[in-house]
Amino acid sequence: MNIALIGFMGVGKTTVSHALGRRLGAEEIDVDKWIVEREGRPISEIFEKEGEMVFRDMESAAIKELSCKGDGRQGKILSCGGGAVLRASNVEALKSNGVIVLLTATPETVFGRIGRGHSRPVLEGNMNVPYIASLMEKRRPAYEAAADFAVTTDGKTPEQIAEEIEEKIRLFF
Numbered sequence: 001m002n003i004a005l006i007g008f009m010g011v012g013k014t015t016v017s018h019a020l021g022r023r024l025g026a027e028e029i030d031v032d033k034w035i036v037e038r039e040g041r042p043i044s045e046i047f048e049k050e051g052e053m054v055f056r057d058m059e060s061a062a063i064k065e066l067s068c069k070g071d072g073r074q075g076k077i078l079s080c081g082g083g084a085v086l087r088a089s090n091v092e093a094l095k096s097n098g099v100i101v102l103l104t105a106t107p108e109t110v111f112g113r114i115g116r117g118h119s120r121p122v123l124e125g126n127m128n129v130p131y132i133a134s135l136m137e138k139r140r141p142a143y144e145a146a147a148d149f150a151v152t153t154d155g156k157t158p159e160q161i162a163e164e165i166e167e168k169i170r171l172f173f
Contacts, residue, residue, distance in 0.1 A: 001075065001098050002067060002076045002078055002094070002097050002098030002099075003020065003026070003076075003077045003099055003101060003165070003169070004078045004080055004098055004099070004100045004101065005017055005020075005077065005078065005079050005103055006080050006084060006085050006094075006101070006103070006143060006146060006147065007082065007102050007103035007104060007105075007143060008082050008104075008105070008110060008132075008135070008139060009082040009110065009114060010105065010111075010113040011103040011105040011109075011113075011153050012105065012113070012153040012158065013079040014030050014079045016103060016158050016162055016165070017030065017077050017078075017079040018158065019157075019158035019159050019161065019162035020162040020165060020166070021077050022162075023159075023162045023166060024075070024077070024166065026075045026076060026077050028076070028077045028079065029066055029076055030079045031059065031062050031078055031080050031084065032079075032081045034062055034066070035055075035059060035062050038062070039058065056083065056086075056087065059083070059084055059090070060090055060093075063078070063080070063084060063090045063093050063094060064089075064090075064093045067093040067096060067097055067098065068097070078094070078098075080094070083139070085100070085146040086139065086142050091145075091146045094146075095146075095148075099148045099149075099169060099173055100146050100147050100148050101148065101150070101151060102143050102144065102147035102149070102150040102151070103150070103151055103152075103153050103161070104150055104152050104153065104154075105152065105153045105154050106154055107129050107130075107132045107133035107136055109153070110132055111128070111129045111132055148173075149168050149172065151164050151165055151168070
C-alpha cells in the first residue's frame with residue numbers, strides 16, 4: 001500500500017515524507033521533483049512557458065504512473081504537489097493502491113515555512129498571509145474530500161507527524 005501525502009504548499013509534505021520513509025523503510029517520491037527530473041526544467045518554467053494546465057497534465061501522468069500497482073515499487077510514499085488532488089482522476093489513481101493523508105497547517109505557519117525566497121508559481125507574486133488563506137480555503141473542500149484522514153503539522157516535528165500517520169494507518173487500515 002502506498003501513502004500519498006497531500007495538502008497546501010508549505011504544510012510539510014516533503015519533510016514528513018522523509019521522516020515517514022525513514023520510519024517505515026519505504027521509498028519516498030516527491031511528485032514535483034520527479035516531474036522536474038523527467039522534464040529537465042523547473043516547474044516555474046513549465047508554468048511560465050506552457051501554462052498551469054500543461055503542468056497539471058504532466059502531474060496527472062506522473063501520479064498515474066507512480067500509483068500503478070504493477071510498477072514493482074510497492075509501499076511508496078508519494079509527496080504530492082499542492083494542486084494534485086484538484087483533479088478527480090488523480091484522487092482515483094492515488095486511492096487505487098494506497099491511503100491519502102491530508103497534512104494541514106495554518107496560513108501563518110505556511111507563510112513562515114515557504115518564505116519569500118521559494119519559487120511558488122501558484123502564488124503569482126501574492127506572497128502574503130491573506131492570499132495564502134484564501135487559496136487554502138478554496139482548496140480545502142477538495143483536500144478534505146480526497147483524504148482518508150488528516151494530520152495537523154503546526155508545532156510538531158516531522159518525526160511526531162510521521163508517528164501519528166503510522167498510528168492512524170495501523171488503526172484504520
